[in-house]
Amino acid sequence: MTDSPAIxxxxxxxxxxxxxxxxxxxxxxxxxPPGSHVSEIEMSQRLQISRGTLREAMRTLQIEGxxxxxxxxxxxxxxxDDEELRDLFLVRAALEALAARTVAESPQRESAVESLRxxxxxxxxxxxxxxxxxxxxxxDFHRELCRLTGNDxxxxxxxxxxxxxxxxxxxSGIERAVxxxxxxxxxxxxxxxxxxxxxxxxxxxxQHMELATRTLIS
Numbered sequence: 001m002t003d004s005p006a007i008x009x010x011x012x013x014x015x016x017x018x019x020x021x022x023x024x025x026x027x028x029x030x031x032x033p034p035g036s037h038v039s040e041i042e043m044s045q046r047l048q049i050s051r052g053t054l055r056e057a058m059r060t061l062q063i064e065g066x067x068x069x070x071x072x073x074x075x076x077x078x079x080x081d082d083e084e085l086r087d088l089f090l091v092r093a094a095l096e097a098l099a100a101r102t103v104a105e106s107p108q109r110e111s112a113v114e115s116l117r118x119x120x121x122x123x124x125x126x127x128x129x130x131x132x133x134x135x136x137x138x139x140d141f142h143r144e145l146c147r148l149t150g151n152d153x154x155x156x157x158x159x160x161x162x163x164x165x166x167x168x169x170x171x172s173g174i175e176r177a178v179x180x181x182x183x184x185x186x187x188x189x190x191x192x193x194x195x196x197x198x199x200x201x202x203x204x205x206x207q208h209m210e211l212a213t214r215t216l217i218s
Contacts, residue, residue, distance in 0.1 A: 015049050019057035022047060027066045027077050028166035029132055034079040038067060064163035078167065082217050085168050088161065093209035095158050096142060100201035102149040104193045112148045116190045119144045124183050131177060135169055138181045145189070172216040180215045 023043070026032045044054045058075055061067045070076040080088075103112045119141040126137040139162065146158045169177045185208060192204035 015053050016056050016060075019047055019049055019054055020060050023057060023061055024064075024066060024163055024166075025132070027061070028135075028163065028170050030170055032077050034077050034171065036077045037070070038075050038077065040075075061163065064160065066163045066167060080164070080167055080171055085171075085216060086213055088164055088168055089209050089213045092158070092161060092165065093206055095154060095161075096145060096209070097202040097205040099146045099149045099151075099154060099158075100189060100193055100205045101198040102151065102154075103145065104196055104198045104201035106148075108148075109193065109196060113190060113194045115144060115148060116141070116193065117187075120183060120186050120190060123181065123186060127183070131174055134181050135166060135177065138169075138186075139165065141186055168216060176215055180212050185211070 023032070023038070032038065038058065040051055040054060040058070044051045047054065058067055062069070062075065066078055067075045068078045103109060106112060119137075123134070123137040123141055126134045142165075143158070143162075146155050149155070169180065172180075189201070189204045189208055193201045195201070
């Protein structure tokens, strides 16, 4: 029995998703440093995938803001300056403040708060693990906050920022990154949502993001 075109397409799509994940992780961990050229030929050989599949993966990362086009059409790992970081966190603050406000007003607030406390618990458990594991646990908390709104548009908007969020953390160095993953600060957001007051919840997120911005830039 020969593979059908649909099955071959699925295999190709799986390879593309794997390539996206590998490249995203290499960029956000600094293995591929800002400003470095991502060679299509070299990378396709390293990942052992076709140049067409790699090109599709790199296009996704370009949309996410991790890769940018340089001279002669070459794709480079994006350099994020302070102004871009501030803009990113302003947008992120707006999305997550809306999420906190929505969850605080939700009839399912109590179960949502339990889910968020569990996410903070995973952050605490990851404190003795690698920086990458800690970043993932931190990001998972914020993703869960947005998911709990049930607002798919909000979730898609936040997910589009995920790669840039990781890059903003790693660009600032390990010490600042670790300070930004403070568990008690995340619990403050959960406690604010638990009050059921949407203004209190939104204000907690705004304060969290303001401090995060100062930590990563100062």
